[in-house]
Structures are given as C-alpha cells and as structure tokens.
Amino acid sequence: MISPIRSADRSSPVLDKNRPVPFFTQAASFTECWPDIQRHVNAVFDRGKFSHGRQVAQLEKELAAYTGARHVLAVNSGTDALVLLLRACGIEPGDEVIVPAFSFVASASSVALARATPVFADIDPVSYSLDPASVEAAVTPRTRAVMPVHLFWQLADMAALGEVARRHGLMVVEDSAEAIGMRWDGRHAGLLGRGGVLSFFPTKTLGALGDAGAVLTDDPEVAERVTTLRHHGRMGRTVDHIAGISNLSGASGTNSKADDLQAAVLLGKLPRLDAAIARRAELAAAYTERLRDVPGVTRLPTVVPREAATNPVYYVYLVEVERRDALVEHLTRQGIGTEVYYPTPLHLQPCFAHLGHRPGDFPHAEAACARTVALPFHPDLALADVDRVCEAVSDFYRGGAPS
Incomplete structure (x- = not known):
C-alpha cells in the first residue's frame, strides 16, 4: 500500500523566525485528500491501464462539469495543450499569433512549435495581461490569432481584446493555463474564444504530482482535431486519420496522451x-x-x-x-x-x-x-x-x- 506524504501543521499560530517558509508545498493538503487519491490510484492498478484510460475519461467529465466546457481533452502538459489547440484551430506555417512579451516561455514557444511565428505585444502594467492598444499595433496581414494570457489572479481584458480581434478578423485562443476557476460573466476562462487550456503542473491552483494539462473548447471541430492529434493522429487503434481532417492535411499527430496516475491525483483533489x-x-x-x-x-x-x-x-x-x-x-x-x-x-x-x-x-x-x-x-x-x-x-x- 502506498503511504501518503506527511507534513507539519499548516495551521500553526506561532511566529517562528527560524522556521523555513518554502515557496511551495502541497504536503499537508495532499495528506488530507490522500484517501480519495488512493481510491483512484488503486482503480488504475486494478484495471492495469496507465495511459488514457478510465481515470482520464472521468477527469475530463468532471472538468467539463466544473468549467461548463462542452469538450475537455486531457493531455500530458499545459504546453502540449497549447500546441495542439493552435494546430487544431488551423494555425499554419507563415501565420502570426500575437502573444504578450511578459509570460512563461510556453506562451510563445507553443506558437513556434505549431510552426507559426509569435509576434509580441506589451502588457497592461497593472493586470500584467495583453494591452489591447499594443495588440492593435502588432496586427499585420499575416496575423491569424491573438493569444491573451490570464496571469496570476485575473482574466485579461477579453472585451477589448475581442473587439480588436473582430475588427481584424482574428481568432482568440486563450492561454488559460493558470486560470482554473476564473470566470467572465459566468463563462470559464478558456471558453471566451475558440478554446483555451489548463495546466496541472504541481504548483498550479489544481496541481498534479507531475505534468498534465487539458484543452477546453465549445467547438466540436476543434475538439475532434485535438482528440486525433494527441494520439498519433489516430481516431481508432491503428490507422492514422490526420491527413483526412480539414486544415490539417499533411500534418502528423503526436503522443500527448494523458497519464491515468496524474488523473487519479487530480480526481482526488478536484472536490x-x-x-x-x-x-x-x-x-x-x-x-x-x-x-x-x-x-x-x-x-x-x-x-x-x-x-x-x-x-x-x-x-x-x-x-x-x-x-x-x-x-x-x-x-x-x-x-x-x-x-x-x-x-x-x-x-x-x-x-x-x-x-x-x-x-x-x-x-x-x-x-x-x-x-x-x-x-x-x-x-x-x-x-x-x-x-x-x-x-x-x-x-x-x-x-x-x-x-
């Protein structure tokens, strides 16, 4: 039997000037939810399927209920979620995607990995999110999409950014990796444009014990493409179908299947x-x-x-x-x-x-x-x-x- 991590009492009221304060730990909260995690982990071992199995499917269902998304596609990291989302939205070589100059590198490297060009724009100095005026100035004839990043504690200005996108005929694709639980008039982050993502890196608000991520979208076509791309281009067990999907001709899928052990941890923590x-x-x-x-x-x-x-x-x-x-x-x-x-x-x-x-x-x-x-x-x-x-x-x- 796997034993849970133990930790010091997080409710200690005593100010101890010699007590180390780590930037991050989830030891105490992990102990609290361990019985639920253990139940889901045991189910993984009982079934013997460790990748893209029942725990992953259950996680997708529960995340859809939490966020209100029509489609949640679990993958192996937040970065892969961004790359697959961009590809599923039809981003191609020669396209430009506007991203903030202040963000984690994946916000821009995902564009490059989707074979497009990241174009940088400045941020609002208070919210740290994309400045709509700077986005407007960055638009060129090759621009296909705007990627706002919801950083730290608040959504980007989706009304102003959406208006810029509408004026120029651009897609909005959200880097909502940090934004689980954030909503705009009741709509969850990642569902305000063509799609968004979640990261479950351990330090995130909902964190796994390793890398994991998900794509959120209300668009069935995007969902179908991500489903295919994340599993070697397969819609069945052995045959690649990716070249038959519109806007993805000549593209290949990748191995970004979600891990059932990480899904088990997330299912234990989600409640x-x-x-x-x-x-x-x-x-x-x-x-x-x-x-x-x-x-x-x-x-x-x-x-x-x-x-x-x-x-x-x-x-x-x-x-x-x-x-x-x-x-x-x-x-x-x-x-x-x-x-x-x-x-x-x-x-x-x-x-x-x-x-x-x-x-x-x-x-x-x-x-x-x-x-x-x-x-x-x-x-x-x-x-x-x-x-x-x-x-x-x-x-x-x-x-x-x-x-």
Missing part, C-alpha cells in the same frame, strides 16, 4: 478546489493587509475592473518592489522561498533573437521582469508564515534586516 481557491483568497488578503504600507513595496496585486463580472483566483501572490534582487537574496538567507515571474521578457529571450527585438521595445513587460517577485503562496501556508514573510520584507526596507 477541494473551491476550498483551495477560497484559502488562497484569504492568504492574498492577509499579505495585502500586512504589506500595504511597507516602503519599497511599490505595487500589490490589484483587480482591474472589467466590462463584465469577473472573479479573481490567486495563483501566485506577486508584488513589485524596489531592489528586487537584493530583497530576494535577503529572503533566501532568511529561509524564505521566492520565485521571479519572469526574469527575462520573451522578446529578449535568446530563442527569439531572430525576431530582432531590442531592449525598450516593450517597456511595461521589461519593467515587470525587473521589479516583480512572487512570495510564498499555497493553501498549506499558515498565517504565521505570512507574518514571517512580511516581517522579513519590512525589515529589509525599514533598515532592520540583519547584515
């Missing part, structure tokens, strides 16, 4: 997702209350009003600060984990050097890369840990940090 989202909101409020008046902390997470009713879902707690790198070093010495999202803007990454960008092309994205840092943030975090992190940040900027 607790809303509680985890609520806990993240509590932790975000606690951080904001404690950091609001700390000198050197120049921007806290801000929910930007949208045209429609939206709900924030905090994936990370990201702040802008002065002397970011020195603060990170100070917190590291204190045993406090951090993460920089993202140290280099995409247009200045070596893999995109052939696109010819220079520093200064997208100033808001470059500023975010230089100033932002994510603090420890996950449902296992105790309020005493929040106190410890905030005290260490305050000490650094108020001159009380140890030398």
